[in-house]
Amino acid sequence: MKKKSPWWLAWLWGLNLTVAGGLLVALLLFDKLPQDLAGAVTSAPKTPVTQTPANPNTTATPFSAPTATRPPISTAAPPTVTPTPTRLPYGEGPITIGFSVGGRPLQVFKFGNGPKVRMVVAGIHGGYEWNTIALADEMIAYLAGQPHLIPDDVTLYILRSLNPDGEARSQDENGRVNNNGVDLNRNWPASTWVSDWDRANCWNQTETTSGTHPGSEPETVALMLFLSIHKPQALISYHSAALGIFPGGTPPDPASVRLAELLSGAVPYPYPPLDIGCEYTGTLADWAAEHGIAAVDMELNNHQDTDFDINLRALQVLIDWEE
Ligand SMILES: [Zn+2]
Numbered sequence: 514m515k516k517k518s519p520w521w522l523a524w525l526w527g528l529n530l531t532v533a534g535g536l537l538v539a540l541l542l543f544d545k546l547p548q549d550l551a552g553a554v555t556s557a558p559k560t561p562v563t564q565t566p567a568n569p570n571t572t573a574t575p576f577s578a579p580t581a582t583r584p585p586i587s588t589a590a591p592p593t594v595t596p597t598p599t600r601l602p603y604g605e606g607p608i609t610i611g612f613s614v615g616g617r618p619l620q621v622f623k624f625g626n627g628p629k630v631r632m633v634v635a636g637i638h639g640g641y642e643w644n645t646i647a648l649a650d651e652m653i654a655y656l657a658g659q660p661h662l663i664p665d666d667v668t669l670y671i672l673r674s675l676n677p678d679g680e681a682r683s684q685d686e687n688g689r690v691n692n693n694g695v696d697l698n699r700n701w702p703a704s705t706w707v708s709d710w711d712r713a714n715c716w717n718q719t720e721t722t723s724g725t726h727p728g729s730e731p732e733t734v735a736l737m738l739f740l741s742i743h744k745p746q747a748l749i750s751y752h753s754a755a756l757g758i759f760p761g762g763t764p765p766d767p768a769s770v771r772l773a774e775l776l777s778g779a780v781p782y783p784y785p786p787l788d789i790g791c792e793y794t795g796t797l798a799d800w801a802a803e804h805g806i807a808a809v810d811m812e813l814n815n816h817q818d819t820d821f822d823i824n825l826r827a828l829q830v831l832i833d834w835e836e
Pocket of ligand 1 (some may be wrong): 637638642751752753
């Protein structure tokens, strides 16, 4: 005689099938997660899924200038970039040159096509210095409408934010480091890199490191590669606030000192920079100076204003730079 299955056995099988079906759906959905989220789930993605290749030469897209927005410091929202479809024969961007720890794109805008190469870097200290990113966005939007400002023999690159994770995190002290807690302006494989330093007169509001080793961070590596390929002769890395103009190199690199002097003739920022007793190590400007680029760290007046008119004059000095 055939024994009838008890009711709970059928119920158990039903449950099994439901769970298995659910798992299958979840697996299919995970495959379609946006890169940001996938990056967050798996922590640092080694090779971003997004299609942009690493070689910036092959990533040129029709130019679309961002609209610079200066959000009030009280809101948590980072400066937003709204691409305006302005196609210009002399400009390209955004060109994605790499990705942050959190999988956010590092975006460069290019103006002109000449052999003299100049570079502006903003936002290395993320949301804490968000006004440098707002300044870069204002410059990009302005230059898009002023092609005559870029001479035929010049190419100008503007990297609007080297630390988009910090930019997205907050507009206060907590927005300074990248997603690995690293100060990106201490992570460069310059001769000045150190694993630790005296914090007494330096940044000590939040915990930071200089990375597990020189050049440990994807943001650093992406820009290092870009600079190695495009070989600018002069570079400004923007910070805030108020300490002045710091030439790269220890001892200061002569070409970088000359750039700092020329800039100090055009802008009101202190030069020599204010000495607060902090030792700066492994900076972008140090690395650049050691690789033949005249480079300065330059600080805006405060943490809110972009000092736009002042920095149009700085841009002119950068464009006019002669080796
Ligand atoms: Zn800074």
